[in-house]
Amino acid sequence: MSAIQTTSSHILTTPAPLSRRFSVAPMMDWTTAAYRYFARLISRHTLLYTEMVTTGALIHGDTARFLRHDEAEYPLALQLGGSNPGELATCARLAEDYGFDEVNLNVGCPSDRVQNNMIGACLMGHPRVVADGVAAMREATSLPVTVKHRIGIDGRESFDELCEFVETVAEAGCETFIAHARIAILEGLSPKENRDIPPLKYDWIYALKQRYPQLEIIINGGIKTLDACHEHLRHVDGVMLGREAYQNPWLLAQVDPELFGTAAPHASRHDVLRAMLPYIQSELDRGVFLTHISRHIMGLFHGCKGGRQFRRHLSENAHQRGAGLEVVEQAMAKVPETSPVVEAATA
Structure with a gap:
């Protein structure tokens, strides 16, 4: 399969190399192709992510529609939702065929709609399942395979259990962990409440990096300013912003000059x-x-x-x-x- 056809050629600059120093989180209904193209006009270096796409949708649905993007969006990662190793492997191959720069596994979504299909944050309780999925994807593609996760779920809320999860998945070959610094409460809270109510524990993410210096640790959750990004980057390898980067997109204009030492693509x-x-x-x-x-x-x-x-x-x-x-x-x-x-x- 050849790479997907590009939809536009209005950005002619060479894509920036893949870096996770700064990224925009995958967000359902928000990080669509149109938003990603728009964001790329503001920052060349920001790593962009698709919305989560389930393995079932990619395999049995309109694959080209789900994976459609413009080459101007690079560097660009595909986020997958799923847990079946064979299906994840198939979708990882599709990600490479369609020209993505990274494939990411969602182990952070707290929605009960995906829990029933063993997708998202519920997988924090099944580290071996995540590890098997990562191993299958790594065998299927040469793309980097990363995991986005919470720091725990109800019933598995200790730092030691977080470390057990990271160690198990790292043994399968995952070298990059994008950690949302809240637990996910799967019983009793909505996805929106799970973004606000559980307390942020940035110190846990810092401690992860100290314990596993060989791993790339990216911090996510509640980050709203470039000043905060600079502070976090004293402790971890990268920062990921979510809602703030969408609701106040001009914030991205400072990413290239402040974090990468290059001029922003547009001055105003x-x-x-x-x-x-x-x-x-x-x-x-x-x-x-x-x-x-x-x-x-x-x-x-x-x-x-x-x-x-x-x-x-x-x-x-x-x-x-x-x-x-x-x-x-x-x-x-x-x-x-x-x-x-x-x-x-x-x-």
């Missing part, structure tokens, strides 16, 4: 949005509704004069029948252009 938010317009048009030409794209750019002018009017115009008009590029251009016109210096200062 307006420049980013102008660079996004050809992609939006290409998606509209494919029959995609504008609202499916515009919802991902709502936060671009977060904190800016006119930002509220920008969001309101998109909210009120992007869903209208026949809405086109003019809706985005009209929304952008509601925000005064600022100099790159001001942009950086207000980010």
Whole structure:
């Protein structure tokens, strides 16, 4: 199978090398292809992840639709949900065939909808199952195989049990662990509550790195600023941001200069949005509704004069029948252009 066809060629720079120093977390309904393309216009170096895709969906569903992406999104990782070694191996091969840079196993999602299929955080209670899946994927692909997990689940809440999990999976060949610094409470809390109620234990992630210096340890959970990223990077190998990177995407503009020592791709938010317009048009030409794209750019002018009017115009008009590029251009016109210096200062 050849790599998937690219959907656009509006970003012509060579992709940055894969680095996990800074990444955006896989988030259902949020880290779609449109968001990832948008994020790449703001940061070349940020590692991007797909939404979680289950092995069953990839094997029995519309594989090309689930794996569709633009080469401009690289470096890009595919996150899988599943636990059957054979199915995980098949999907890992697909990830390589379709040009992804990494395959990641979800061992962190607390939703009861996936628990019933042995997917997500419930696998924290079955380290050997995770290890078998990792081993199968590593045998099937030359891509790096990583695991995103919680620090525990109800009934397995000690640091020693976390270490047992990491050791078991590392023995199967996993060298990179992306740890959300909360336990997942599988009985009684919703996925949303599991993102907020269990306390953050960053010190556990730091201790993991101290105990296993040979492993690459990435920290995730509740991180909202580049200052916080700098602090975490004193203790671990990388940071992963979730909701903040989506709701306030201009935060990504500081990633390349602050964490990688290179200039950001675009100097201003307006420049980013102008660079996004050809992609939006290409998606509209494919029959995609504008609202499916515009919802991902709502936060671009977060904190800016006119930002509220920008969001309101998109909210009120992007869903209208026949809405086109003019809706985005009209929304952008509601925000005064600022100099790159001001942009950086207000980010």
